[in-house]
Amino acid sequence: MTDAGRHPRITLYTMSEVTDVKGYVGNFEVNILKKARYVVEGECTACGECAKVCPVVRPDEFNLGLSSRKAIYSPFPQAVPSSYVININECLGDNPSVCAKCVQACEKNCINFHMSDEQITEKVGSIVVATGLSPYDPTEHDEYGYTRFQNVLTSLEFERLINAGGPSQGEVVRPTDRKIPKSVGFIQCVGSRSARKGAGYCSNICCMNTVKSTLMLKEHYPDIDVKVFYIDIRAFGKGFEDLYLRSRRLGTHYIRGLPGSVEENPDGGLSVAVENTATGKLEIHDLDMLVLAVGLEPAPSTQRLQEMLGLQLTPDGFYLEAHPKLQPVDAATRGVFYAGCAEGPKDIKESVTQASAAAARAIRIMHKGEITTEPITSEVIIEHCKACGKCAEVCPYNAISVDPKKKIPAVVNTAACAGCGTCGAECPFGAITMNHYTDAQITNQVDTMLAEDPKAKILVFACNWCSYAGADYAGVSRLQYPANVRLIRTMCSGRVDEEFVWRGFELGAPAILVSGCHIGDCHYIDANHWTEKRINKMWKKMEKMGIRKERLQLEWISAAEGIRFAQVMQRMEDLRDSVTQEEIYETVEALKKRKKKISH
Amino acid sequence: MEAHRFVAPAQPGQETRIGVYVCKCGANIGKVVDCRKVADSVANMDGVVVAKDVGYACSEPGQQLIKDDIKDLNLDRIVVASCSPRLHEPTFRQMLVSAGLNPYLLEMANLREQCSWVHMHEPEAATDKAIDLVKMSISRVSLLAPLQEETIPLTKKTLVLGGGVAGIQAALDLADNGFDVVLVEKQPSIGGVMAQLDKTFPTMDCSI
Numbered sequence: 001m002t003d004a005g006r007h008p009r010i011t012l013y014t015m016s017e018v019t020d021v022k023g024y025v026g027n028f029e030v031n032i033l034k035k036a037r038y039v040v041e042g043e044c045t046a047c048g049e050c051a052k053v054c055p056v057v058r059p060d061e062f063n064l065g066l067s068s069r070k071a072i073y074s075p076f077p078q079a080v081p082s083s084y085v086i087n088i089n090e091c092l093g094d095n096p097s098v099c100a101k102c103v104q105a106c107e108k109n110c111i112n113f114h115m116s117d118e119q120i121t122e123k124v125g126s127i128v129v130a131t132g133l134s135p136y137d138p139t140e141h142d143e144y145g146y147t148r149f150q151n152v153l154t155s156l157e158f159e160r161l162i163n164a165g166g167p168s169q170g171e172v173v174r175p176t177d178r179k180i181p182k183s184v185g186f187i188q189c190v191g192s193r194s195a196r197k198g199a200g201y202c203s204n205i206c207c208m209n210t211v212k213s214t215l216m217l218k219e220h221y222p223d224i225d226v227k228v229f230y231i232d233i234r235a236f237g238k239g240f241e242d243l244y245l246r247s248r249r250l251g252t253h254y255i256r257g258l259p260g261s262v263e264e265n266p267d268g269g270l271s272v273a274v275e276n277t278a279t280g281k282l283e284i285h286d287l288d289m290l291v292l293a294v295g296l297e298p299a300p301s302t303q304r305l306q307e308m309l310g311l312q313l314t315p316d317g318f319y320l321e322a323h324p325k326l327q328p329v330d331a332a333t334r335g336v337f338y339a340g341c342a343e344g345p346k347d348i349k350e351s352v353t354q355a356s357a358a359a360a361r362a363i364r365i366m367h368k369g370e371i372t373t374e375p376i377t378s379e380v381i382i383e384h385c386k387a388c389g390k391c392a393e394v395c396p397y398n399a400i401s402v403d404p405k406k407k408i409p410a411v412v413n414t415a416a417c418a419g420c421g422t423c424g425a426e427c428p429f430g431a432i433t434m435n436h437y438t439d440a441q442i443t444n445q446v447d448t449m450l451a452e453d454p455k456a457k458i459l460v461f462a463c464n465w466c467s468y469a470g471a472d473y474a475g476v477s478r479l480q481y482p483a484n485v486r487l488i489r490t491m492c493s494g495r496v497d498e499e500f501v502w503r504g505f506e507l508g509a510p511a512i513l514v515s516g517c518h519i520g521d522c523h524y525i526d527a528n529h530w531t532e533k534r535i536n537k538m539w540k541k542m543e544k545m546g547i548r549k550e551r552l553q554l555e556w557i558s559a560a561e562g563i564r565f566a567q568v569m570q571r572m573e574d575l576r577d578s579v580t581q582e583e584i585y586e587t588v589e590a591l592k593k594r595k596k597k598i599s600h
Numbered sequence: 601m602e603a604h605r606f607v608a609p610a611q612p613g614q615e616t617r618i619g620v621y622v623c624k625c626g627a628n629i630g631k632v633v634d635c636r637k638v639a640d641s642v643a644n645m646d647g648v649v650v651a652k653d654v655g656y657a658c659s660e661p662g663q664q665l666i667k668d669d670i671k672d673l674n675l676d677r678i679v680v681a682s683c684s685p686r687l688h689e690p691t692f693r694q695m696l697v698s699a700g701l702n703p704y705l706l707e708m709a710n711l712r713e714q715c716s717w718v719h720m721h722e723p724e725a726a727t728d729k730a731i732d733l734v735k736m737s738i739s740r741v742s743l744l745a746p747l748q749e750e751t752i753p754l755t756k757k758t759l760v761l762g763g764g765v766a767g768i769q770a771a772l773d774l775a776d777n778g779f780d781v782v783l784v785e786k787q788p789s790i791g792g793v794m795a796q797l798d799k800t801f802p803t804m805d806c807s808i
Contacts, residue, residue, distance in 0.1 A: 001791055001808060004768045004783065009775035014785045018761060026754035032784055062796065078808050079789035122782050125755040128774075130767035132792050156796060163798040170798075212801040239802035301786070305761065323687065340766025348800055348807070351766040358766075359773035362758050366779060371754045375704070375747035415752055436704060441743045448739040449732055457732075464686070472684045475713030483725035486732055487714060489685070566718070 005080035013120065014081065017301075021127070021308050024418060025335030026371040030122045036115040038086035039072070043110035046074055046082040050102035050111065056090050060167070063160045066175075067167035072102050072111075077165060086111070125371075126335045126362040127309065129319060130355065131301050133341035136191030136198050136294040144187060144292055145262045150175040151270060151289045152262065155186075155209055158291045162216050172220065174289055176268040181288030183225035184217060185272055186210045187259055192295035193231065201316050203295030204345040207234045210293045211247045218250040226252045227285055229259055229274055237347070255283070262290060296345040309336055310523050312466070312559045318344045320560055329358045332465055332559070333523070337361050376419040376436045376491065378412050384431035385409035391423035391432055394494075396525035420524035421495030425534065437490055439497065446503050449486050454508035455584060458485045458572045461500070463493045463528075466517035466558050473562030481569035484576070492516065494527035498538055501552060506591040510579035511551050513572055518556040528556075545590040551579060616647035616742045619675040620734060621666055623657035623682035625712055632716035632723050633730045638681065641731045647742050649673050657682050663695045670699040677701075677744060679737045681709035681730065702746035709733040757782065764792020 004010055013034050020031040039050075056071035071090040074082065092099035094113035103111050135156050138146045146152050151174050153161070164170035174181050188206060191198030207230070214226045233254065235244040248254065259274040265286065272285045298317040306313055311331050312320040319338050322330040329337050337358035340351040365371060378400075380391075389404035399416035400423060402408065410431070412423075424434035433439075449459060462468040468489050474481065490496060493516025504512050514535060522528040532554065539549040553572065557565050622639045624630030635653035643651040650673055656662045657680050669675055678701070680692050685708040693703035711730050719726040756779055760771045763785030771781045783790070794800075797807040 001768060001795070004763070004771050004790060007772065007775045007781075009779065010771050010781045010783055012763070012783045012785070012790065014763070014790065015788050016784045017786055018759070018784055026752060028755075028759070030759050030782075032782075037788065064796075075787065075789040076791070076795060078791070078795070080791065081789070085788040122757070122759065123755045124757045124759040124782060126758045128758060128760045128767070128770045130760060130762035130764060130770055132762050132764045132766070135793070156793075159797050163796075166798075208801045212799060212804065215804070216799060237802065243802055299762075326687070337770075339770045340762070340764060342762065342766070348765055348794060349802075351764075352769045355766040355769035356773050359758075359770045359777070362770075362774060363777055363779060366754060366756050366758070369754055369756060370751050372749040372751050375749055414750065435747055436744070438743070438745075441740050444739040444743055445736045448736045468684075469686060472686055472710075472713040475684070475717040478717050478720065480720060481718055483715075483719040483722050483729050486729070486736065487710070488736070 001078065001080045012081065015085070016120075018305070018308070025365065026125045028124050028127060028335065030124055030127075032120040032122060034118040034120055036088070036117050037083065038088060038111060038113055038115050039084045040110040040112060041081050041083040043108050044083035045108065046084060047107075048074070048084075049105040049107070050084060053101040053105045055099065055101065056092060058087070058090055063167045064154075064157050066157060066160055125366045126337065128337045128339055128355075128358045128362060129305065129309070129311070129331070129342050130339040130358075131299045131305065131342045133296040133345065134299050136203075136297050138190050138292045138294055140197050141190055141292070143261050144190065144259070144290070145264065145270070146292060149262070149264045149270060149290075151181075151264075151268055153289065153291050155206065155213070155291055155293045158213060162213070162220070170220075172217065172289075174268060180221065181224070183227070183287045184289045184291060185227045185229065185270070185285060185287040186213065186291045186293055188228065188230040188293045189258065190292040190294050191297070198295055199297065199316060201345070202234065205347045206293040206295060208237070208240055208243070208347065210291075211235065211240075211244050213291065214247045214252040215243065215250065218247075218252065227287065228252060228254045229257060229272070230254060231256070231258060237349070255285075296341055299342065302342070307520055309333060310521075310525065311336065312521065314344075314560045316344075318342065329354055329361055332469075335365060373415065374419065375414075377414045377417040378419070378421065378423050379433045379435060380410045380412055381431050381433060382409050384429050386429050386431070388428065390426050390428065394422045394426045394527075394530050396420065396422070396527050418524055420492035420527040421490060422492065422524070422527045422530050425495050425497040426530060434495060437495055439499065442488065442490070442497075442500055443503050445488050446500060447507065449488075450504065450507035450509055455510055455579075455581060456484055457509065458482070458511050458513065458569070458576050459504045459509045460485055460487045460513045460515060460572070461493065461496045462487050462489055463516040463523070464489055464491045465523035466521065466556070467493070467515035467565070469559035470557040470561045470565040473559060474565045475562075477562045479562055479566040481566040482573040485569050485572065492522070492524045492527050493531040494524065496531065496534075498534060501538060502591055502594070505547070505551070505587050506595075508584050508588060510584060511553070511572055511576040513553045513555060513568070515555045515557050515568070518558055521558060545594065547587050547590060548579075548583065550575060617649045617674055617676045618647045618679060618738060618741055619666065619669050619673065619677075620648055620651040620679045620738065621657050621662075621681065622651070622653045622730075622734065623662070623680065623711070624653060624655055625682060626656065629682070629711050629716040632720055632726050633711055634723070634727045635730075637727055638730045638734055642734050642738060645735065645738055648738060649675060658688050658691055667695060667699040670701060677705045677707075677741045679707050679709065679734065679741050681711045681734045681737065683712040684708075684710050684714070704747040705741070705744050707737040707741040707744065709737040756780065759784065762792065763787075763790030765794040767792070
């Protein structure tokens, strides 16, 4: 920690949050909001005189409320930076008639109430997302009595109690009577591996954390009775089984079965009822203290950042890697990497390993000092451009400049263009070519697909980042769906031109699906808003032409929604099955008429 | 704007020399899809010079076979019908470069994730679908145009979001390798949840 604080190449912004990220790999522009600390970081020597005189007492968050701190405080003794901080919402203020005692106590005059929040802009080439985790709140597990009984603690609260620097100087004491418990029980999988409460996944660290805690207890208090209620003990890592066996050797009782209820005894102890699945018997265990081994959840900031950076999440809510085995620390967005629990629950060793990997992957793209961009960008055919301005309006990256008033034709800034192709789909004059996804390339695929027996087939347009990846995920999961589905990949659903769909129907397609990332998750900021608008417009046109609008479907399918992809394909097949040959014939005729009208 | 951006795509009917390689991916594709039949069904399409089934297209011998064909048969565009392009498109683009072709003259048909793995019990329907997918890829590849990558300057600096154990380690590794780091932490101190822990497994030493 201290190394990171004093490294000449590391600029540390604490009390800070990223509010906006613009740009692309190699050239991101990041806005950071640094909240005021009200204590000058470089000047404060952490002498603590200020806190001594501060009259405001509040629960200490670092000790999870098991101790108190003042309104001016150091988060914990080894904090980096070591500077004190004022919680301005708790502080009585700098008016000497009210308080301002800290200002008087500070010999170095480093308390400054006029400090304000700062907006900082940084340019970076790559981003490592290491936003961590949130411990599971066991309130909903009411049968364990966490909110009702004081001597029921979470594993993190227990960590603070047994820590020499903690509120009890490392003495494990019961909150009710400050006495050392003679027996302690641990309940495993609280908020993990449950279909009903918390999460369905295994939180990975709780088994070994409990094993460690039992060893600490036995070391501190050799005669203490320790019981662990568990489903399985997952001691899979290097050296883990040894620790587990040591814990058993030292006399920790491992009881297979999760308690059904916990009741408080008159002495503050806890009566735990459990079905021991090894013996099949109902047992009652009386314990002085109970620790809930809580699972890990995604950090609260996850979704906000996911939207800001255009990342993807797994159904569990953690960040989704570009490939689970071959690119385990890469995000699908180039130049963004994951480290630690942001990507999924993991222990310290795994977090450190992944962090080093993320650093190496970031260096891999940065070390040359330059980067090659994919040439999948749009391009204006100047002689067709009428300078209407539609392309610039829909571009999520402001990469197109055009002046409709002066009739100056559009120009694409290829460095800023990310290649979604929305401009190409929206241009009413066919004046934009989307390189590598041209109108001709895509319609040629549609033509080929529908050349034979079109009535039997389902045409699906899928965006590269979400829906196509969702189809891949269905494949990896071996989910079976109707075999008459044919996918055409575009980079973004925003690329799907009206004409592609009309062409499909004209060639006899019974049902067509346009699929993309969920609204808010678009890889191209918000290009899929234009997909939605376009499809809505098309539905209206279909109604006018007498074509059943259900035959054109729009679905948002994320990269993690393999199951949903397979379900949607089944629905599409049911839809296809409902379309008659006559209906298709009428559609073809209606579209021929439309074509004639346009050409006149 | 560079000249390449004005290269017109080849028109249908224009002479193209396409090589089609249908990968069995061992049994992953080959067990469900009749890869030989797929290759045979597209061999006579316009512009197709050669169509073959191969054991593992991505393997060293598989890539060598394609590269040899590119040279011997003077191929100018390639269709690889194998796994998802999200997995191996970079591999095969690199292969095209090493054989002297523009990497964007490649098209992949996804016969594994989107065919053999999802229609495991319908080998005939899966083979029909595979034929369609490969035909669609051929019609697309025949219209692809060579594209040039651009090189742009880059900022040698990394934003690390979060100052827990992972963020600290990533920041230190980057900084020790000579890269500047901006480390952003929401709390008044770095350390994260790790700093709250006492001893840590499996070594039972202090967390801080």
